Amino acid sequence: PTHKSITKPNFKTNSKVKTNLLHKNTTLRPKLIILADSHGKKLSTMVEERSSLNVCSYVRPGAGFGQVVEEVGAITKSLTSSDYLLVMAGTNNVEKSGVNQLMSDVHKLINNVKHTNLLLATLPMRHDRWELDPKITKINAELENISKLHDGTVKLLPLHLLPRHMFTAHGLHMNRRGKNQAAKMIMNLARKKVVECEAEVQISTSALHGVKPMTMLNPNEINIVEANMSDMIEAFKDDTSVAFSHSISEDFHMSAGVAVVFRREFQRPKTTDYVQSRLTRQKRLNGATIYSLVTKSKYHGKPTLNDYNTAFTQLRQDFKKEQLKTLICSPMGCVRDEIELEHFACSIKEFQQNTGATVGIICYDEPSPRRQLRKGLSHSDFLRRLKIEIDKQVTEEATTSQQVTEEAT
Incomplete structure (x- = not known):
């Protein structure tokens, strides 16, 4: 048998x-x-x-x-x-x-x-x-x-x-x-x-080391997940310990990329959803929390690093206040808004270190025949670069911690 x-x-x-x-x-x-x-x-x-x-x-x-x-x-x-x-x-x-x-x-x-x-x-x-x-x-x-x-x-x-x-x-x-x-x-x-x-998630570049299917989030670490955000939302939308996040403009246009998915699944945030100057928070009934980092004024513009950093800081503060455990996010600002991968990696590393959260960065191969995405990188190259930058940030943090420990002893 x-x-x-x-x-x-x-x-x-x-x-x-x-x-x-x-x-x-x-x-x-x-x-x-x-x-x-x-x-x-x-x-x-x-x-x-x-x-x-x-x-x-x-x-x-x-x-x-x-x-x-x-x-x-x-x-x-x-x-x-x-x-x-x-x-x-x-x-x-x-x-x-x-x-x-x-x-x-x-x-x-x-x-x-x-x-x-x-x-x-x-x-x-x-x-x-x-x-x-x-x-x-x-x-x-x-x-x-x-x-x-x-x-x-x-x-x-x-x-x-x-x-x-x-x-x-x-x-x-x-x-x-x-x-x-x-x-x-x-x-x-x-x-x-x-x-x-x-609801099976399609992994088109599963041979990339360090890129995980959606069910394989290592707890209390930063994970790079190749999947459609819709699938992740479907899997985790009713979990009260989970927060989803992405970046938007003050006009709440939400007409391209992952913002369309958030608009379809959760609707646009309202002005009453602002919890800080650069952050809105929505919440599903008995379900997940949804954060929008308001990093620029108009959808066709680009964020300043000051506004981007402020939004990230406010996300970290509210995430801790709400006692959430898992953050599922896009590579915020890196696909359309030309935020450098190194800067995003540093920001998300600081977020994870400060909150102790499990982090899933969700990437998918988004077609766009009329607009250059990811600063001209192909999807696979973008994933590789993102992993390199995340690994670099984690390694630098571990090295710094070791040096501090050695100096203390």
């Missing part, structure tokens, strides 16, 4: 199991074994139907991390370096276990599966128990550190980035839309050809 979904209630290894079979040609197909608590229900079917993977899942509703992986040695003994093991567990440990105990279980797992590739799911945020989120955030940060130590053999499945509307009304479990999104994320991590499904 190619696809097997096994549910083990009450964590008993000798319980009756429910098995579903789908018959496909399995010759030379990489294997994916899923060990999960209830978050893994029906996920194996969604992955296998859209990929070339041979999937088998073992689901234990209500189980803790240790119980989910207790038979990992026997279950994964046939896996090779071409195969994958996905572990989705830990949610049921948050209330009962300490962070150190859970991390100890994770380290034991890694030592037991060095013969294959481990995909380790982060813990989803608890939309039913918000008071647990600080502990979940700490656990996910530890998981990220572990994945960096085992770069190449351990990859994270960032379920904590899924927005609220991808969970059930209760808030604990993913709904069908959330599981579809998780299936896409799994296939991206496994680097297998994916059958396109709803």
